[in-house]
Amino acid sequence: xxxxxxxxxxxxxxxxxxxxxxxxxxxxxxxxxxxxxxxxxxxxxxxxxxxxxxxxxxxxxxxxxxxxxxxxxxxxxxxxxxxxxxxxxxxxxxxxxxxxxxxxxxxxxxxxxxx
Amino acid sequence: xxxxxxxxxxxxxxxxxxxxxxxxxxxxxxxxxxxxxxxxxxxxxxxxxxxxxxxxxxxxxxxxxxxxxxxxxxxxxxxxxxxxxxxxxxxxxxxxxxxxxxxxxxxxxxxxxxx
Numbered sequence: 067x068x069x070x071x072x073x074x075x076x077x078x079x080x081x082x083x084x085x086x087x088x089x090x091x092x093x094x095x096x097x098x099x100x101x102x103x104x105x106x107x108x109x110x111x112x113x114x115x116x117x118x119x120x121x122x123x124x125x126x127x128x129x130x131x132x133x134x135x136x137x138x139x140x141x142x143x144x145x146x147x148x149x150x151x152x153x154x155x156x157x158x159x160x161x162x163x164x165x166x167x168x169x170x171x172x173x174x175x176x177x178x179x180x181x
Numbered sequence: 182x183x184x185x186x187x188x189x190x191x192x193x194x195x196x197x198x199x200x201x202x203x204x205x206x207x208x209x210x211x212x213x214x215x216x217x218x219x220x221x222x223x224x225x226x227x228x229x230x231x232x233x234x235x236x237x238x239x240x241x242x243x244x245x246x247x248x249x250x251x252x253x254x255x256x257x258x259x260x261x262x263x264x265x266x267x268x269x270x271x272x273x274x275x276x277x278x279x280x281x282x283x284x285x286x287x288x289x290x291x292x293x294x295x296x
Contacts, residue, residue: 070224108187108270108286109225122283157224169215170284172224
């Protein structure tokens with residue numbers, strides 16, 4: 067079975083440019099997460115979806131970040147405009163559980179470098 | 182919100198020795214505590230988890246203990262092998278209620294096992 071697929075794996079952009087990341091979760095997983103992982107730190111939740119509904123976006127910087135999961139499957143995370151401090155690895159994860167327990171299956175991440 | 186502290190930040194052991202990583206959490210409502218292993222260039226992968234109604238859980242060379250009164254939990258790896266070298270993250274979440282599903286990670290421990 068295919069795991070969580072993310073693209074692109076690497077992206078280098080100049081500040082103020084837009085960037086978008088795409089995630090395809092494991093088939094059948096209704097819960098999808100976007101995490102940001104700064105160098106040497108643990109992942110931090112940006113947004114959680116249950117199907118197409120964003121049930122927790124309290125930590126998403128809404129002035130420049132947006133996300134969507136239109137059909138309850140694939141998801142896109144966008145940053146516009148990017149700032150130097152946005153350099154990080156953006157991890158997508160999915161889970162068949164909605165209760166907050168159980169395994170999260172992570173993709174390999176998209177590493178963003180903002181120059 | 183929940184705050185998870187993890188120690189040590191780096192741990193170096195000889196092959197065959199045991200390794201112990203400790204975490205403390207702040208929210209007494211947290212009731213689910215997973216441990217993730219992250220290899221270079223990969224997303225985190227669940228290795229073991231424990232729920233608040235259990236004090237200890239073991240899976241081959243890996244064990245986790247939980248002390249709810251003191252709000253701390255630990256990962257124990259016995260008979261370490263070079264392939265155990267990775268970054269390990271503890272995490273905590275609340276199942277149920279308005280905060281369910283939000284996994285808060287510790288800062289990570291870089292484990293190096295020397296042959």
